[in-house]
Amino acid sequence: MTFDPESLGRTRSDLAAALRDERRRAGLTQTTLARRCNMSQTKISNIESGKIAPTIVDVELILETLGAQGSVATDILALARSAHTEWQDGWASQRRGLDKKQNELTRLEAVTTEFRFFLPTMITGLLATPDYVRASLSRSSGDIAKVIAKKLERQRVLMDSSKSFTFLLTEQAVRWPLLPPLAMALQLDRLASLSRIPHLRLGVIPLGLPGPVDETPLSVFTVYDRRLVQVETHTGALILRDYKDVAAYREDFERYEAHAVWGDDCRELLGEWAGRFTRQRQ
Numbered sequence: 630m631t632f633d634p635e636s637l638g639r640t641r642s643d644l645a646a647a648l649r650d651e652r653r654r655a656g657l658t659q660t661t662l663a664r665r666c667n668m669s670q671t672k673i674s675n676i677e678s679g680k681i682a683p684t685i686v687d688v689e690l691i692l693e694t695l696g697a698q699g700s701v702a703t704d705i706l707a708l709a710r711s712a713h714t715e716w717q718d719g720w721a722s723q724r725r726g727l728d729k730k731q732n733e734l735t736r737l738e739a740v741t742t743e744f745r746f747f748l749p750t751m752i753t754g755l756l757a758t759p760d761y762v763r764a765s766l767s768r769s770s771g772d773i774a775k776v777i778a779k780k781l782e783r784q785r786v787l788m789d790s791s792k793s794f795t796f797l798l799t800e801q802a803v804r805w806p807l808l809p810p811l812a813m814a815l816q817l818d819r820l821a822s823l824s825r826i827p828h829l830r831l832g833v834i835p836l837g838l839p840g841p842v843d844e845t846p847l848s849v850f851t852v853y854d855r856r857l858v859q860v861e862t863h864t865g866a867l868i869l870r871d872y873k874d875v876a877a878y879r880e881d882f883e884r885y886e887a888h889a890v891w892g893d894d895c896r897e898l899l900g901e902w903a904g905r906f907t908r909q910r911q
Contacts, residue, residue, distance in 0.1 A: 640708055640714075641679050641712045642679045644679075644682070644705065644708040644709055644712050647704070647705050648676060648683075652677070652691075655695040655697075657695070662691065665694045666690050666691055676691075682709075682713060683709065684713075685709050685871055685872060688705065710873075713870035714868065714874075715868035717730075717867075717868060727766075727769060727771060727776045728775045731776060731779035731780060735783055738783065738786045741853040743792070743853075744794045744853060745852040746795070746796045746797065747797050747851070747881070747882055748796065748797065748799070748802045749799045749848070749849065750799075750802055751765065751802050751805055752802060752803065752816065753796070754784075755784055755787060755796075756796060756831075757780070757816065758819055759777065760812045760815075760816070761807060761812070762780050765807065792828065793828050794829045795832075795882075795886070796829070796830070796832070797832050797833075797834070798831075798833050798834070799834045799836075800834065800835050803817065803820065803833055803902065806906075811907065814903040814907045817899045817902055817903035817906070820899055821900065821903075824892075832889030832891045832895055833889055833895050833899070834885060834888050834889045835898060848860050848862065849861040852882060855875055855876075857870045857875065858874060858875050860878075
């Protein structure tokens with residue numbers, strides 16, 4: 630199935646219709662299917678009406694129970710995966726106000742316990758100084774002051790010791806000169822300070838050390854528990870909720886994680902790079 634952002638809103642109803650048709654083809658009632666799948670009849674009804682999107686595991690179990698095979702099963706599973714995919718258009722976010730996106734992230738962060746941030750291009754707002762946040766929004770339109778304030782407010786979540794954070798940055802992301810040298814030195818000092826928070830791990834993948842050779846890091850992504858992954862692109866973001874997608878990104882994160890430096894070694898690198906920025910100003 631090809632990816633078509635405009636089709637994502639229709640996928641849940643298409644999936645509901647396909648599962649309903651397969652149940653009827655198999656000659657089963659909702660009650661019988663529910664019993665054989667060890668689900669409630671209400672859940673089956675809600676799936677077939679499109680009120681809820683079933684998990685991939687649910688769909689696999691239903692298809693197995695119905696005896697669906699071949700291209701029919703493949704197509705329905707593809708619909709199920711798309712039902713767990715959301716495209717957030719960057720231009721649409723600009724039009725409705727970037728502060729609304731910050732509100733959504735605040736709500737997501739409130740219910741998340743374990744965070745994994747992979748940052749190959751630049752420093753994320755949760756770790757940024759006010760100057761860095763402002764510079765990162767320089768090409769945005771609208772009330773930027775409100776967006777900056779909300780981004781900085783979101784940083785309070787880092788102080789919640791009931792949550793755990795792992796930030797993994799490449800050397801390029803850390804050293805990309807988004808600000809004048811002295812301001813960049815202050816940004817790197819902030820990274821070093823935050824890395825001392827007990828429930829926050831911050832690592833850097835240096836360019837001079839052997840890294841993962843099986844693939845090249847391409848996209849910024851964040852894993853929220855085992856709930857979802859947000860993959861950022863130049864024009865928007867993909868939200869993936871399929872457990873297979875989440876597991877794949879967690880595995881990618883672990884591979885890159887193994888090539889990073891942490892703790893005192895990381896802070897030593899950050900201090901060295903901050904010193905280079907400071908000397909540029911002199």
